[in-house]
Amino acid sequence: MSDLLEINDLRVHFPVKKGLFQRPKQYVKALNGVDLNVRQGETLGIVGESGCGKSTLARSIMGLEEPTSGEILFNGKDYMNADAKDIHHMRRDVQMIFQDPYTSLNPRMKAGESIAAPLKAYKETDRVEKRVRELLELVGLDPDTDYHKLPHEFSGGQRQRIGIARALALEPKLIICDEPVSALDVSVQAQVLNLLQDLQKKLGLTYVFIAHDLSVINHIADRVAVMYLGKVMEKVDAGSFQSQALHPYSRALLSAVPVPDPSEERRLDRIVLNGELPSPADLPSGCVFHTRCPLATERCRTEVPVLEEKHNPNQKVACFHTG
Amino acid sequence: MLKVDNLHVHLDTSDGIVKAVDGVTFSIEAGETIGIVGESGSGKSVLAHSLMRLNPEPPATYPKGKVYVNDRNVLQMNKKELRHLRGNQVAMVFQDPMSSLNPVFKVGKQLIEGIQAHRKRPKKEAKEKAIELLRDVGIPDPESRIDSYPHQFSGGMRQRVLIAMALASEPKLLVADEPTTALDVTIQAQVLDLLKQIQHKYGAAILIITHDLGVVAQLADRILVMYAGRIVEFGSTQDIFYRTAMPYTWSLLRSIPTAGAKRRLIPIDGQPPSLIHPPKGCNFEPRCPFATDACRHIDPDLEPRGDGHQAACILSASEFESIKEEVASS
Known part of the structure; x- marks a missing residue:
């Protein structure tokens, strides 16, 4: 499979302005050298806790954030140095599904209008209504009754379906799903x-799936990238993530995930991270995880581990202590 | 120590009366942990808030039922008695640690205020107590952290402060409403561990409300499953997970992704019913894969299914057991 998306050494730093002249004194390093590739047709799961940079990554891929350095290649084309017209074209191939179905839809727009909005933005005004009806049907809504309803008339799950239909309207190749189910009941x-x-399966889509819920990621992803403080700590096949993850943070x-099985949970020895x-x-020196890592040594405080192959070609880990 | 008897809570809205809690009966023994699980809108928070009468009145009314804390009915208490109840006997830890602390006062001041409200004591003594509580909940360097403002704490630390506040007067029952929902998993693990330690040290009973079946599996002794304002199954944690006796609980357990096996998820079709006009028969009937014609007319009561295990379904334990496989494979 070829790479649909390739991200090389991506950095996004936000200046923190302080003092009388608002000169940036400090930088929040939201992404600090991220390398990722997403293959055509797969689902890449990205996990990490709040503040690890996963949403900044999503926004950068969407072109909503200006990277400080690094490159984002989509279908082999450089995304960041393209001119506005090219970006406009590329952007229709990359769409996003948002976390909160309650706030990501305009409360005064009917479901059909919301889904038609991207079509209109790209001047595809032919047979809009027919397309919207097809999209509604595709996501399991009723084109006859649901077309003219307002968002508040739908439940959370149905609203997320509208968000999905809207993301599909332009027939994108890549969809960024930013915590699409975390606001929904199980x-x-x-x-x-x-x-x-x-x-x-039906449309041959590629997903970048961001979630903090590891069981959801395990379920949906083909490969998993674990992020911590703006860096990728480990990349591994989803199938072996649970049993063979090597990085101490993974x-x-x-x-830490509470397992919904009373016997298993009480048997398991949990690693509770301190701090x-x-x-x-104000990132720690050396390995960014060393302040909370149970295996940290002097070397971790000074040297930065690089993401390298461990055990098999499908697993890359950034840690000195994983042999 | 706590007994809820046939409790009904109604919310008076412009669309009609929402029967948020519709005839709930259960009790909590001293020192045990009970988990309430249910989806949003199942009435679990309204139920928990009723135990301290924290639901705003109006819209909330209590048309029927009783809530006994140490043999006194909370629903008949006057303001002074309620003040004594809240904090002294029953204390609450809320979901969102960001909005439950006052941002303009130092954490120590808020904590000391709570300590002095329940028992008159000199400021110096109250401050010592505050430091001790912060140390108990695992805040490093409490002597200096006591002078910090809430924004200087992280989310997990703020939740620890709230737990310290709830513990200020050594309550007999701690009600925790989604205490870890706003937290990251590694911090959630720390807070759940803390709750267990606290229970051990203070001997308080804990009522934990959550939508996360993993959290209750780990923490609770007994689990109460709510659906559409009612208890639909109640039993030991083992009963609920291994001897499930009610289609809703069974469907809920099947809908969660589990580690390892990549099977297709089995969602529960449809939506929970309107609590203004609930269906005539069983509330779960429209979504139930086991439903028969009878379910549309019969509204099942919570009935025993074994020692301390209760379920609300017209199927008996053995009937449910025998057709479970068949439904699962269809």
């Missing part, structure tokens, strides 16, 4: 996850 979450999988994350996430404006 029974409805399953409906939306199934829908996303069906659509992927292991801690996995063990809190350091500020991304």
Whole structure:
């Protein structure tokens, strides 16, 4: 499979302005050298806690954030140095599904209008209504009754379906799903996850799926990237993530998830990480995880580990202690 | 120590009366942990708030039922008695640590205020108590952190402060409403560990409300499953997970993604019913894969399914067991 999206050494730093002349004194390093590739037709899951940079990454891929350095290649083309017209064209190939179905839809626009909006933005005004009806049907809504309803008349899960239909309107190649099910109840979450999988099969979509819920990521992703403080700590096939993740942060994350099985949970030895996430404006030296890592040594405090192959070609880990 | 008897809570809205809690009966023993699970709108928060009468009145009314804390009915208490109840006997930890602390006062001042409200004591003593509480909930360097403002704490630390506040007067029951929902998993693990330690040290009963079945599996001794304002199943954690006796609980457990096996998820179709005009028969009937014609007319009561295990379904334990496989494979 070829790479649809390639991200090389991506950095996004936000200046923190202080003092009388508002000169930037400090930088919040939201992304600090991220390398990722997304293959055609796969789902790349991105996990990490708040502040790890996963949403900044999503926004950068969408072209909503200006990277400080690095490159984003979409279909082999440089995204960042393209002119406005090219970006306009590329952007229709990359769409986004947002976390909160309650705030990502205009409360005064009918469902059909919301879904038609991207079509109008790209001047595809032919047979808009027919297209919207097809899209509504595709995501499991009723084109006859739901077309003219307002967002408040839908439940959370149905609203997320409208968001999905809207993202699909321009027939994109890549969809960035930023926590698409975290605001939904479990029974409805399953409906939306199934829908996303069906659509992927039917339309050959590629997903970058961002979530903090590891069981959701495990379920939907083909490969998983674990992020911590603006860096990728580990990349691994989703199938072996649970059992073979090597990075101490990945292991801690996995063990922190409460398992919905009373016997298993009480048997498991949990790794409870001490302390809190350091500020991304004042990153620790060496390995960014060393302040909370149970395996940290002197070397971790001074040297930065690079993401390298461990054990098999499908697993890359940034840690000195994983052999 | 706490007994809820046939409690009804109605919310008076412009669209009609929402029967948020519709006949709930259960009790909590001293020192145990009970988990309430249910989807949004199932009435779990309204139920928990009723225990301290924290639902704003209006719109909330309590047309029927009783809530006993140490043999006194909370629903008949006057303001003074309620003040004594809240904090002293029952304390609450809220979901969002960002909005539950006053941003313009130092954490220590808010904590000391709480300590002095419940028992008159000199300021110096109250301050010592505050430091001790902060240390108990695992805040490093409490002597200096006591002079910090809430914004100087992270989310997990703020939740620890709220737990310290709730513990200020050593309540017999701690009600935690989604205490870890706003937190990251590694911080959630820390806070859940803390709740267990606190329970051990203070001997308080804990009522934890959550939508996360993992959290209750880990923490609770007994679990109460709510659907559409009612308890639909109640039993030990083992009963609920391994001897599930009610289609809703069963469907809920099947809808969560589990590690390892990549099977297709089985969602619960449809939506929870309107609580203004609930269906005639069983509330779950429209979404239930086991439903028969009878379910449209019969509204099942919570009935015993074994020692301390109750479920609300017209199917008996053995009937449910025998057709479960068949429904699962269809």
